[in-house]
Amino acid sequence: MPIDQTNAFEAMQARLRVASQLYGLDDALFKVFMAPSRSMIVSLPVLMDNGHWEVFTGYRVQHNVARGPAKGGIRYDLNVTLDEVKALAAWMTWKCAVVDVPFGGGKGGIVCDPTRLSLGEKERLTRRYIAEIMDIIGPDRDVPAPDMGTDAQTMAWVLDTYSMHVRRTENAVVTGKPLGLGGSLGRAEATGRGILITAREAMQRLGKPLAGATVAVQGFGNVGSQAARLLHEAGARVVAISDIQGAVKNDRGLDIHALLKHVAEARTVAGFRGAEPLDPKTLLTHPVDILVPAASENQITEANAAQVRAKVIVEGANGPTTPEADPILLEHGVLVVPDILANVGGVTVSYFEWVQNRQGFYWREREVNERLVDYMTHAFQATFATTDKYKTNPRIGAYILALDRVAQAMRYRGFYA
Template sequence: MILEATKPDSDAALDREFNPWLAAEARFNEAALLLGLDDGLQKVLRSPALEMTVHIPVQLDDGRLEVFTGYRVQHSLARGPAKGGIRFAPDVTLDEVKALASWMTWKCAVVNIPFGGGKGGVICDPAILSQNELERITRRYTAELIDIIGPERDVPAPDMNTNEQTMAWIMDTYSMHKRTTVTAVVTGKPLNLGGSRGRVEATGRGCLFVTLQALRKFRMDPAQTKVVVQGFGNVGGKAAKLMHKAGMKVISIIEWDGALYNSNGIDPEALMKYKQATGTVVGYPEAEAIDKHEAMFLECDVLVPAAKENVIHSGNAARIKAKILCEGANGPTTAVADKILEEKGIFVIPDILANAGGVTVSYFEWVQDRQGFFWNEQLVNGRLEEIMVNSFKDVVDYGERHKVHNRAAAYMLALDRVAFAIKLRGIYA
């Protein structure tokens, strides 16, 4: 969802600003320049290690044969196996997958877990496909990738329009080819197939932990903190629920079909039950309806964009009235908008830190699968909090030491860690 607002002057400028690969490259270039990385290392860090395009023939339920296009990109393997989700959507592009794979490299490095970045996608519309058709697409896609994925090579996970059932199909298909059950080939699986406790809420819980750290930094009382959450799915919905439980007032929730406002706070758990019963947030009786295009510009302490990319851009960034921006989604702010937010003095918790709770607990799941020993939820959440709190401090300290804003600090820290690993390993020739 891209909120309507004044857009940049030309369509070409808009296309450049909203292109995810160009946005990732702009952030990379800024961090590389600030770090003083030499040209050779920049070339290595900038280039994906592997890009694969596959064409997936699938027989549909009505007997027709259709061919779907899928991608898998491994951006870096310097610190460990590639890690990243698989999305099913009609607008998936290779540029988008490349950008998301590079973001995963930096995200894993920021929270200092031993993975590189990967990402995958299939161009399809799940809304018009049956469960059987989705299963056939998933299994054939997995079979096409069989030589490049695996617990030691590339570990997929759920993403947009994929879920634990999708991961179960991938795990089963991979296991059938390997002739043994391999639970560690994917994360985000059902608990009964080697999934981890705490995984469902992990990204939202990570957002809570870093937001609490930001509130402590500015000596803000959670009970006096007003929060606006854009997106009420797995990330935004869980973050809203957990922030509400931590005492914050969630004054507005924005969804694709409408937005709600209550100055005294909305109970996200009650709203979730309403949405499950009705299929929408529209009409919720405990809050008033407001314009979904304007709700993001409400005066608040914390804004959590947890929907899609590019919702904060050069045409609307000046209207943001939050003190803290906690990026629950991947790439919700364009590179051009970064400067505007910096000039406004908004404290940004960048996506590669803020939403890293999901990949962190995916790491825990991978570790548990490989050990064959599973942790209780209290242990999972405790270890997640430790990593998110330490990573927040690492980024903020790095930024203060180098006198740069948080996003530049996060990218510099990540590039530094990956570059260090490459230097230690050397270049095999």
Template sequence: MTVTIEKPEATETNVLDDARTQLAQAVEVLGLGPEVHAMLAAPRREVSVSIPLRRDDGSVEVLRGYRVQHNYSRGPGKGGVRFDARVDLDEVRALAMWMTWKCALLDVPYGGAKGGVRVDPRGYSKAELERITRRYTSEIAPLIGPNQDIPAPDVGTDEQTMAWMMDTYSVGRGHTVLGVVTGKPISVGGSLGRAGSTSRGVVAVAVEALRHVGIAPEGATAAVQGFGKVGRGAARFLAQEGVRVLAVSDVNGAVHTADGLDIAALEAYVDVTGSVVDFPGGAPIQSEEVLTADVDLLVPAAVEGVIHTGNAGQVRARVVAEGANGPVTTAADEVLSANGVLVVPDILANAGGVVVSYFEWVQANQSYWWSEAEVDERLVERMIRAWNDVLAYATANQLSLRLAATCMAVERVYRAHEVRGLYP
């Protein structure tokens, strides 16, 4: 029997530094004091688990998984589970913190949480991924539940992953618990409209941002970095709004055309080939060129840290709507601001997923299901209301949209904590 053990955990990542810096800036603006920063900077609970996996060839590999519950002053934890080779505890800590602010900003009665397994799912069979998911779920089961912490899909996971998680948790409880996860298949309690909710939310606020800077969406141009769960839907919804998507990329490459890509044809091509590479309706370009394309709107919708000081000065888009979590570093934020680029922050732009996750959770608890039109309407209404609130706050206080959104969220979380009090 061959046994493989993962490499030691990586050191602290820049993404956690960025999350803590954003919190410190908000605490300073709000005048809340160092004790509030200390309380909100530290996760309330975190766990690291070993996940022994028997591979299809009989060998055994030991993976590492995490679940971090950053804050639950406003309700149970909420946050995705990602399967990615770059996952480490500091990344999960940062993502959990951003989930806290995201839920508070959209006035969803959740706290923030996040989880992940350090694994590249592309190198594993479906049967192996099921075994990873079920063992990970069993290890974190004491920490999750419909009134404790509700996972959802993220990078490298999908509705099938959530079905496995729900089933594993339910077997341990002796009855079906639909509300333990969101983003499930419709057949086991998922919500209509959930699959495209993050993308739809990104586009709803991106369109408002374009109008705010004086650009009509009809005829505007865009580039989308990442063509997965968020980027693909964002490209589709942008095209439906009349925006010409000139360039897209995925993990394998990128394509561009000056006339605008046929997104429906591109989606069909990706369904067959698995990548945008060699799409006949566009010319190949380097992936990093998508971030600096000459467009009105840029949607970075892959992973964190892709816009940094090394390329921020080359970004030509007038508006950047963060489809991913943390795609713009703190230092790059300053460069973009100095260059007149409006950044719609992740905790606002990509909050559509958690909003519809909340809708799914409510439906599961009530055993009553809404139509897709109802879900979409309620989602867009929430997103535009949040955009207007953040814009008004930013204008009144002369702050960037990111700092305004973070201040609003931090204050709501702090007020909830203050009124509940310390225990004991």
């Protein structure tokens, strides 16, 4: 039965099926991994500023907790669906296993447009959502974090709501918090820094330096902007960037610090004086050494994969490449650093934050960044060692590495009956 390439959960299952067959996963574990262990759907009545009530739909999914508490963000977006949240939860299981942190996979979402909510409406929506999922979250159960449409302030409301219900302050119930509430230094840049680390490792694998390499970045939100800045500061030449409203290019290299100032005022990269306009549709096929898709799912498909001219793709977004595009990229010699490896910097530093909360002892930013380099370098090396061992592509290699670690934990634990 053909899969829907644009359905994130079916795409995850397709990759999992290939990895499981190569790895030789037994049938019982395969069936367990193909479905989440728990999915919760909640209705969220919220009093709006105009005096009317609206009822929003929220989700929280836990895919697997064999290696530790579920871990994953909460996104606010009109396009949130249960299948999307299930896919993101599964990807979190594999991400945590690839980078070898003791978490399982979870994810949450609310169907809403956060840009149309006032601060008060967003707070009331967040608090109602946490009150509804209280029974399944907690520092030893499921630890949320920010995602699309949410931020450190949202996580502060999560912390306060949970703490009020349990009658004690529980900093470790959520990560991505403000520093004053137990957040970690280095967390805001963590996903972008992970992209820098894996891009450097990928270029070394090709026998080329990162310094001087040309880069195109799709998406200029937190992940894309931090990745662009850090790659720029590491000596790479970022020549093209797009966001939802436009794209710009400068073949000599964009001044990323000046672009960040422009975006802070204009709320878009469009109109930046240090560059010329670019058709956003052409960014993915721009001739560069490194392409960083950091926008959303299903951007590189069978329709455009053959036109990609980058030597390396470092997936900053979740699921930017469809399963049918993978073999096309492989055939054209494009080295893909898959999402479940490339963008694990965020969950890795979230783990560090959780550890610091539980210790009550906080690290300097230098220590956080050094530990992140250590974890991600080991994850990259382990992924490509697995890729070489099974003679497959890096995405399936990452899945096999994750499968091995999660399956081992489940075999040790056994099945409770």
